[in-house]
Amino acid sequence: MRAADKLPVLLVGASGRVGRMVTHHWPQMSGSLPMVAQFRRSTTLPDCLIWDPLTGPEPLLDAVSMTGGFSAMIMLAGVTPGPGKDLALNRTLAEACLDAASRAGIGRVLLASSSAVYGAGAGTPLAETASCDPANAYGAAKLAMEKGCASWRARGMDLCMLRIGNVAGADALLLNVAKSAPDQAIEIDIFDDGRGPVRSYIGVQTLASVLQSLCLHPDQLPEIVNIGTREPISMDALGDAARHPWLKRSPSGSTPQSITLDCSLLSTLHEFNTLDSRPEEMVRQWKETLQP
Incomplete structure (x- = not known):
């Protein structure tokens, strides 16, 4: 364990959808690192950092002077x-956080990017070395973010771009489930083989565990890491796991049925278990965050 690991982790973006769920699961993990959650506005939650990165690094620097610093920054905030x-x-926003981290002496930053930077791909799992051809404005914006921030690694920061797949509970399907009445069916595209779209997913508790593993990794992290479980899942299986009624819909457009990530690099940095890839477990992790 690095000496800096005795210090808490700073999670930027705790008020976002994924940030809220990660914050919920983080303290429940065995041997969890202490974490400080960042919010832009005042909150009733204890032990938080109120800081808007776009207004300058001063609140972060003040927190470091009072507490001794942070072992890593997990940057989940974004548009x-x-x-x-x-x-x-x-x-x-990413550049503001990296500048603040550098000034605050935070040597490791996990920066949330997106698998959308790859585009549709060619139907085979996309490794970190695959070419990027974003199919939408969001993917293009995240790729521009990556390119704009890459120089920080050359300056000595242990910066790792996280190309995150679908996070169960922050994805379109389960968000539709959450917004629908229990007896109101949602629609899922079903292809000729009887299955829905196949995508790389990760449960939010598993994501929290992955983030902790990356924070604790004793060596320099790779520049880019795909984030998903070892096995992709089909969206009809996820709908069944949510135990919510759904209706078959014919696919439209030319989007391939399968757009998945090769997460073998992540598997060398984090030890998954067999349950992590099961849609039922991903739904369980999501539903736990909905409890009052």
């Missing part, structure tokens, strides 16, 4: 697609 959203802020 997601939506009407009026400025996706270019993903790069601006």
Whole structure:
């Protein structure tokens, strides 16, 4: 264990959808590192850092002077697609956090990117070395963020870009389940083989465990790591695991049925178990975060 591992981890973006779920699961993990959650605005939660990275690093620097610093920064904050959203802020926000981390002496940063940087691919699992051809504005914005931030690694920061697949509970399918009445069926595209779209997923508790493993890794991390479990899942299986009614819908457009990640590199950095790839376990982890 590195000497810095005795210090807490700073999670930037605790108010976001994924950040809230990771924050819920983090303290429940065995031997969990202490974590400080960052919010832009005041909150009733204890032991938080109120800081808007876009206004400068001073609140972070003040926290470091009072507490002794942080072992790593997990940067989950970002702008997601939506009407009026400025996706270019993903790069601006990331660069502000990296600048603040450097000034605060935080040597390791895990920066949330997206598997959307790859685009549709050719139907085979996409490794970190695959070419990037984003199919939408969000993927293009995240790729621009990666390129804009890459120089920080050359300056000595242990910066790792996390190309995250679908996080169960923050994905479109389970969000539709959450918004629907228990007897209101959702629709799932079903292809000629009787299966839905096949994607790389990860449960949010598993994601929290992966993030901890990366924070604790004793050596320099790879520049880019795909984030998903070892086996992809089909969305019809996820719908069944959620025990929510769904209806078959014919696929439209030219999006391939299978867009998956090769997560073999991650498997060398984190020890998965067989349950992690099961849709039922991903749904369980998601539903636990919905409990009051």
